[in-house]
Amino acid sequence: MKAYLELMRAGNCAMAAFAGFIGVLIAYNILSSASPYLSLSLFDTSLIFAIVFLVTGAGNGLNDYFDIEIDKVNKPSRPIPSGKISLKSALYFSLLLFITGIALAFLVNSLCGIIALFNSIILILYAQSLKRTPFFGNASVGYLTGSTFLFGGAVFGMSGLQALVVLFLLATLATIAREIVKDVEDIEGDKKDGARTLPILIGAKKASYIAAVFGFMAMLASPVPYLQSILNEKYLFVVAIADIFFLIAVYQILGKKDAAHSSKLFKFAMLFALISFIVGA
Ligand SMILES: CC(C)=CCC/C(C)=C/CC/C(C)=C/CC/C(C)=C/COC[C@H](O)COP(=O)(O)O
Numbered sequence: 494m495k496a497y498l499e500l501m502r503a504g505n506c507a508m509a510a511f512a513g514f515i516g517v518l519i520a521y522n523i524l525s526s527a528s529p530y531l532s533l534s535l536f537d538t539s540l541i542f543a544i545v546f547l548v549t550g551a552g553n554g555l556n557d558y559f560d561i562e563i564d565k566v567n568k569p570s571r572p573i574p575s576g577k578i579s580l581k582s583a584l585y586f587s588l589l590l591f592i593t594g595i596a597l598a599f600l601v602n603s604l605c606g607i608i609a610l611f612n613s614i615i616l617i618l619y620a621q622s623l624k625r626t627p628f629f630g631n632a633s634v635g636y637l638t639g640s641t642f643l644f645g646g647a648v649f650g651m652s653g654l655q656a657l658v659v660l661f662l663l664a665t666l667a668t669i670a671r672e673i674v675k676d677v678e679d680i681e682g683d684k685k686d687g688a689r690t691l692p693i694l695i696g697a698k699k700a701s702y703i704a705a706v707f708g709f710m711a712m713l714a715s716p717v718p719y720l721q722s723i724l725n726e727k728y729l730f731v732v733a734i735a736d737i738f739f740l741i742a743v744y745q746i747l748g749k750k751d752a753a754h755s756s757k758l759f760k761f762a763m764l765f766a767l768i769s770f771i772v773g774a
């Protein structure tokens with residue numbers, strides 16, 4: 494059981510699922526001010542959390558299935574290269590998670606079902622090939638991460654999804670920045686694997702500057718949810734702390750050229766940003 498949770502990267506699944514949960518709450522807050530009779534279903538909200546957890550876990554599991562050769566070198570302690578889980582078991586487990594997540598999403602409503610199906614296709618394409626293409630891999634993970642908010646809002650249909658576009662964009666920008674930093678960190682292993690990532694194509698320095706631009710865009714846009722009255726002033730205080738960590742993360746990659754530390758700081762800033770959303774809701 495523990496090995497399967499490790500294969501799913503349960504920590505990332507929980508973070509993504511929490512984002513979906515926040516998406517439901519914020520969309521409800523926005524829409525209920527105009528429609529007082531709008532109801533918030535605890536069952537649907539729990540389903541959103543579970544679906545994002547399952548589909549994210551499926552994507553992570555399939556990712557490790559396709560990455561077996563790289564991970565034998567770079568990450569030998571992971572469940573598949575270490576022998577805790579066989580390749581075939583990892584594949585069937587991931588497919589089961591995808592099917593379960595998609596089926597549950599259609600149980601919520603057709604919009605959630607379509608998003609879950611579309612995201613599952615992107616996750617499969619990412620694991621198979623997209624991750625080895627310049628920038629498209631980073632953009633895919635950025636979209637997928639940002640889509641957790643859209644997915645939560647979709648519980649209330651298109652109006653709920655549209656209400657969370659700003660949060661979607663913030664999360665997407667920040668994730669793209671981190672993904673490019675991760676590619677800078679993995680440049681040697683990716684070169685051996687024949688991957689054509691941004692740092693391999695244009696060099697680590699230029700790629701780091703592009704990551705910094707995405708990071709700054711996310712930071713500069715972070716007051717927008719407050720300015721649009723989507724989130725309150727408490728959000729501003731907490732997101733300011735996230736922005737400081739984003740700034741330090743950018744300094745780590747540009748000033749110190751320490752991609753590993755920068756990646757960790759980006760993730761910590763993203764966690765703080767998630768907290769700012771719930772505090773400001
Ligand atoms: C400026 C501002 C307010 C930005 C918003 C930042 C935000 C809320 C981002 C969303 C965070 C989120 C929903 C994360 C979900 C889980 C996750 C970490 C997804 C991306 O992971 C892919 C990554 O390649 C996994 O690598 P690793 O973390 O090293 O295992």
Ligand SMILES: CC(C)=CCC/C(C)=C/CC/C(C)=C/CC/C(C)=C/COP(=O)(O)OP(=O)(O)O
Nearest residue numbers: 509548549552553556609612637638640641644
């Ligand atoms: C909203 C719904 C239904 C699903 C969203 C699914 C989500 C949130 C995905 C988040 C992004 C994510 C976890 C993508 C999976 C791909 C992945 C594991 C990328 C990182 O793997 P690599 O690029 O191989 O790098 P490492 O294996 O070294 O971490």
Ligand SMILES: [Mg+2]
Nearest residue numbers: 556557560564
């Ligand atoms: Mg991988």
